[in-house]
Amino acid sequence: MSQVTTHILDTSFGTPAPDVAVSLSRQQENTWTCIAESATNKDGRVTDLLAKDVIVPPGIYKLRFETKLYFETRDLSSFYPFIEVVFYISDSEHYHVPLLLNPFGYSTYRGT
Template sequence: MSGYLTTHVLDTALGCPAEGMTIDLFRIGGKDGERQLLKSLVTNADGRTDEQILPSEEFEIGTYELVFHAGSYLDGLDSAANKPRFLDVIPIRFGMNEESHYHVPLLISPFGYSTYRGS
């Protein structure tokens, strides 16, 4: 089995998928922890990306970072919100140490978020 990476975003304040959120994927490497942007994707109506964030043919064991652009998403819902927003850009840095399916979802509201290793 080859490894791959997926995600999805759920808006817990509205009780629905977070459509239209930009997500960046970085590979973290080197002694200095340099970030290499691998791709940017946008969530669909189901709060998922239309393709795997990191498909099996691109998968490598290592450290990665998903950056969720929550502030821009929230701005699209509520243009009257206080600025700056409490949550704007949410980075989640994690390691993948085996060739397996990694699923890193984000549960978001204007004042909090959570994540976990899903299935």
């Protein structure tokens, strides 16, 4: 399993959110560098963001979820054209960062 994984649940429908572009970036000084890109699968999961054997060094990272197109394809407008979740990686453990999403709100947490 990748060191960083995520999934998206659309709480307005109670279903996974497929085909949402997701990127992982690392902060270096005051600059963000994208280190990986993928998209959610039919189950709303991103399991291939990093190769299984890649361990990123400690630091500040962010996941960016491109939500505008997801909602547009469902004929919905959204308050959030994208969502960025910033978090700190301190060791080589697995970091699962789920996103609970609807057109006018979102929530996230560190999962397992």
